[in-house]
Amino acid sequence: MTLARLTAYKDEQLGSPEQGGAIRQASGQSLNRAITAAEETLIGRQFPDGHWCFELEGDCTITAEYILMLHFMGELDAELEGKMVRYLRARQDPEHGGWPLYFGGHFDLSCSVKAYFALKLAGADPGEPAMVAAREAILAHGGAAKTNVFTRFLLAQYGQIPWRGVPMVPAEIVLLPTWFPFHLSKVSYWSRTVMVPLSILYTLRARARNPKRIGIRELFTTPPERERDYFPVWSWRNRVFLTLERTGALAEPLIPKRVRERAVHRAAHWFIERLNGENGLGGIFPAMVYAYEALSHLGYDRAHPYRIQAGRALRHLVVDRGEEAYCQPCLSPVWDTALACHALTESAGGRPPAAAVRGMDWLKARQVVGTEGDWRADNPRLTGGGWFFQYDNAHYPDLDDTAMVAGLLNRSGDSDRHEAQVEHAVQWVVGMQSSNGGFGAFNADNTRYYLNEIPFADHGALLDPPTSDVTARCLGLLAQVSHPGCDDALRRSLAFLKDAQEPEGPWFGRWGTNYIYGTWSVLEALAEAGVDMNQDWIQRAVRWLKTVQRPDGGWGEENDSYFRPERSRHARRSTSFQTAWALLGLLAAGRGHSTAVRAGVDYLLATQEPDGTWRDPWFTAPGFPRVFHLKYHGYTHYFPLLALARYRSHTGRGA
Structure with a gap:
């Protein structure tokens, strides 16, 4: 294959610069059609036992x-x-x-x-x-x-x-x-x-x-046996x-x-x-x-x-x-199923439809409620209650999936049926809070930063410190329930998030690309916690989201922003999933009737494929920022649906 022919894949994936520019108005009729088409496509991807698992x-x-x-x-x-x-x-x-x-x-x-x-x-x-x-x-x-x-x-x-x-x-x-x-x-x-x-x-x-x-x-500039400079010093x-x-x-x-x-x-x-x-x-x-x-x-x-x-x-x-x-680097059925159920429940007006109920039943069976797991090394008296990311990974449940699944079960409208699962999850989440008020993905206080200096750690990702996005997810769960220790955990989480905000207003996204993901995660959690969204520090985040909106009405951010944060303003294209994240953040901040939100909704309507989904070539998340990156194929299925459905419920359009 010649290099000239190698351009075909990129050109095919990118399309023309004007693609998606013909925006149409978000009338109730077109909004309802778009939501229905996305619902049907998503339900069509459900496995017979109730779960979803998209390519990763x-x-x-x-x-x-x-x-x-x-x-x-x-x-x-x-x-x-x-x-x-x-x-x-x-x-x-x-x-x-x-x-x-x-x-x-x-x-x-x-x-x-x-x-x-x-x-x-x-x-x-x-x-x-x-x-x-x-x-x-x-x-x-x-x-x-x-x-x-x-x-x-x-x-x-x-x-x-x-x-x-x-x-x-x-x-x-x-x-x-x-x-x-x-x-x-x-x-x-x-x-x-x-x-x-x-x-x-x-x-x-x-x-x-x-x-x-x-x-x-032939790939060595110096014969490898004579090379004396294998170890960079940083x-x-x-x-x-x-x-x-x-x-x-x-x-x-x-x-x-x-x-x-x-x-x-x-x-x-x-x-x-x-x-x-x-x-x-x-x-x-x-x-x-x-x-x-x-x-x-x-x-x-x-x-x-x-x-x-x-x-x-x-x-x-x-x-x-x-x-x-x-x-694939791993499989993502728990994460995909939880988010698909969230989207379908939102599009059904808050009451989970049959497909979401089957998904929740599949999720319930995968909770780790015993004392197995490496997380116990620092929490030997804590009882388990988390969910893992994959089909099975009982030694390593994570707080992001746990908060996402438990929040879904708690909002299902049948809380009595899921009370035990939610209680176990909340108890585990509270017990896994780090001393600085934040939450890591798998461990508490995994913050011995000197270890990132050892020669093995040239990737800079040896540790699992608290991050804004996971902390936000946990905050959102704790705000929904009443549990001993929740009030203190909420207070400390809020303090962590306030301190973690970037000077310009956004939050760093450790598990999704990047500042748009982090900012959506935090704004949604703050709204769930009943925080006054008109405070100046929150409005700085809202203003930041508006300033990075692209001329076509959408939002985009490439993984370059992990190398150079200023690149968050210079995406080559808008994407459906990042547009959805930005919309969800603005809706959480009470900006449902704003021009920015309307333009973002119009972008999603204009770029939806005939089969009811969206297609973007861009990668959606880091495995390790600057070292290893991921494309969650499910993100173009459930996040746009979730954003459109929430827009409809917040504004009454399409009713």
Whole structure:
């Protein structure tokens, strides 16, 4: 495929600059038709057992890593590999020659190295124009030695760089006492589930089978064995940690064999206990793939139940589109089902229709009410009551899903039927509040920021600190119920959110892109809490939303704003989901009859597809800001419906 042909995907997805510009008036008739069409489409996507699960697409890193995993394990699948190759080729950027972290994004070195390596393993000719363009771009950005930690681990396992080119992650980390500066309980859940199986691969110096014996030496500006600059230094604290870590690496051969064997055994026991059946370790691809590879190097053969479960968990993530296939980073059924039910309940006037009732029944069965879970390390007396994000992930319920689901059940109009579930959820949420008044996603007070300075943490996402969007969701739930401790939790949450507001008015969106998402989340929560929305600090947020509205009436914000916050004002296109978030925020602030809201509604009406949904190529959220990004395909189904339905209920239009 030539670079000229590579422009087709981007052009097709973007459309013309004028697309969506022919705005029509939001008459009651057209509004009702739009809502009905969106309802029908959403209900049509419901599974027979009542839940929803839309595609959750990551950047090309995940699909490239899937191909690399097949070659690591020696389990080649030519048909699937060919489909994934077509997926990767179609997303190579024709302008910079590499691969971005999200649609329309800038060149990313680590993603590009993995994609190039995957294509070469799959048989791509290094001399073809697309591969040449990618190679030139990689070399121009410093070559494969300058990639991030996770990419260098992969390169070490494939024998492309020496093991001294990766940080020391020995299995002995599982033996460290809780008082030690580093302990598994002091990092985020995703870091834990990734680091433990990876520590086994590091300790065993695991080597990829690589049956075709393919390498990428051509991607290095200096021969990798002579490279002396594998570790960037980003702060004086990092320099101190790097010095300590490199000293420790030199002393690693002195670790007694008995201690090493004990550490590997305990690390294996830790992650096997959390394997999570066919839903996978932590329910996330990076942890799942390291677990699968670690099981192999620990001696579990292909027929062993652990290997079978771990392999199936990875295959469950694959989306096969016929000509193309890609690997999802995880699955999102609980999140999708809760939001779909919220949208359908809103469009039905506040009383859940039959489809939403079936969805809520499916959700109720997935509440984790016992004392299982890593969150108990800091809350040993707290009883569980949360929901997880995936089909099953009982060790790791999260506060965002819990607040979303419990709030849905509480507003269902049948509160007596759901009283026990809501009570358990509220008790758990109150107990998981951090000391600064905010809420993290999976843990309380996961704020040992010095750990983001260790060499392993070059992605800057080792921790799970409180964020505005999750805090807002929890605030919204607590404002609906009466529970011991709620008043104090509400007061502290409000103080956290007020302090977290950006000077210009918006809030940062950790789990959705970006300031529009954060601002909607907070404004809606403040309204649910009965806060006076005319206060100046809240009106600053309202004014900010109005100033970033685009000429076509919609709102848009690209993931560039995670790199440069000022980019929040310079989106190339409006999107349906961000327009919906902005509308929901303004409606919460009592601006339902404003010109801005009317224009946003008109934008959604004008851009709705004939099948009742909306289509946007833009990614919707970060996995880790600036490192890994996501596209929730369900966001164009339920968020616009929710916004239009709420506009109708707030203004009486279309009645």
